[in-house]
Amino acid sequence: MPRRQHITVFAILALFAFIGTSFVLMFRSQPQGADYPGPTSQEPVLVDNEILLGTATAPKLENETLKAELGNAAWKVLHTTMAKFPDKPTEEDSQALKSYIHLFARLYPCGECARHFQQILAKFPPQVATRSTAAAWACHVHNEVNKSLKKDLFDCSKIGDFYDCGCADDGPVKGKEKEKEKDGFKQLELEKEG
Ligand SMILES: Cc1cc2nc3c(=O)[nH]c(=O)nc-3n(C[C@H](O)[C@H](O)[C@H](O)COP(=O)(O)OP(=O)(O)OC[C@H]3O[C@@H](n4cnc5c(N)ncnc54)[C@H](O)[C@@H]3O)c2cc1C
Ligand SMILES: *[C@@H]1O[C@H](CO)[C@@H](O)[C@H](O)[C@H]1NC(C)=O
Ligand SMILES: *[C@@H]1O[C@H](CO)[C@@H](O)[C@H](O)[C@H]1NC(C)=O
Numbered sequence: 001m002p003r004r005q006h007i008t009v010f011a012i013l014a015l016f017a018f019i020g021t022s023f024v025l026m027f028r029s030q031p032q033g034a035d036y037p038g039p040t041s042q043e044p045v046l047v048d049n050e051i052l053l054g055t056a057t058a059p060k061l062e063n064e065t066l067k068a069e070l071g072n073a074a075w076k077v078l079h080t081t082m083a084k085f086p087d088k089p090t091e092e093d094s095q096a097l098k099s100y101i102h103l104f105a106r107l108y109p110c111g112e113c114a115r116h117f118q119q120i121l122a123k124f125p126p127q128v129a130t131r132s133t134a135a136a137w138a139c140h141v142h143n144e145v146n147k148s149l150k151k152d153l154f155d156c157s158k159i160g161d162f163y164d165c166g167c168a169d170d171g172p173v174k175g176k177e178k179e180k181e182k183d184g185f186k187q188l189e190l191e192k193e194g
Contacts (some may be wrong), residue, residue: 052102056114067110074108075142082135085128094128101126113145120144135159 062065081100086093105121108114121142127137139156146153 005009021167046097047103052099052106053118054106056118057107057168058109058111060112061110065114070110071113074104078104078138079135079142082131082138085131085134087131089128089130097128097134098126101128117141117145138179 061070081097085097089097102121103119105114108117124137124141124144127133136156136159139154139159143153143156
């Protein structure tokens, strides 16, 4: 019957079209991570303790000028990271910060600083439960480095809710902000409403 044949040919063509389209889509589509296109399942990112706590990677940094510049910039990154960390982080946020700190220590480009900082981390494990504990912890470990370099110490109890990274206006900061200069720090004091 010609009508039957028509239907059969159409069905076969439709099947080929479907298979063809599926193939094209399969090879075009990228794995969509929740946050950014991540690695495929063939290349998982494994961040276990061996990776987090392994031997520092960099050699000794001989150039003292570079060492100081690097340190200054790195402290800025670290303190600003804490200042921008969520007030109420998820468990995953906290784990990410903890891993970041350990990798920061391991990969820090001044090798002797990295090894020293890893010892400090072993003694004072990262506090990542909230923004303020993270900020206070960073202040404390900065002072630990300062102690060994015979630099001034900063009173970490005066750190307030966070170090002013100049980015307070876009944060979820409630209450009146008062800026204060102290020991080269601009601090924010948060006043309770009502
Ligand atoms: C992880 C790490 C380990 C290091 N280890 C060594 C080492 O072993 N040997 C060595 O010679 N050098 C080391 N350094 C470098 C050293 O700590 C200094 O950065 C460098 O000597 C320059 O010092 P500085 O006087 O410019 O002040 P820094 O210590 O760099 O600090 C300067 C600025 O940091 C900001 N800051 C400080 N405290 C806070 C706070 N609580 N909250 C917010 N902001 C703050 C302030 O703006 C301050 O002016 C290390 C640096 C880092 C990041
Ligand atoms: C040391 O580092 C500084 C700052 O990065 C750089 O300007 C200088 O040229 C370096 N000195 C040497 C000897 O490499
Ligand atoms: C560490 O030393 C630097 C440089 O002297 C100083 O500005 C800072 O307040 C000290 N302490 C901390 C926690 O940053």
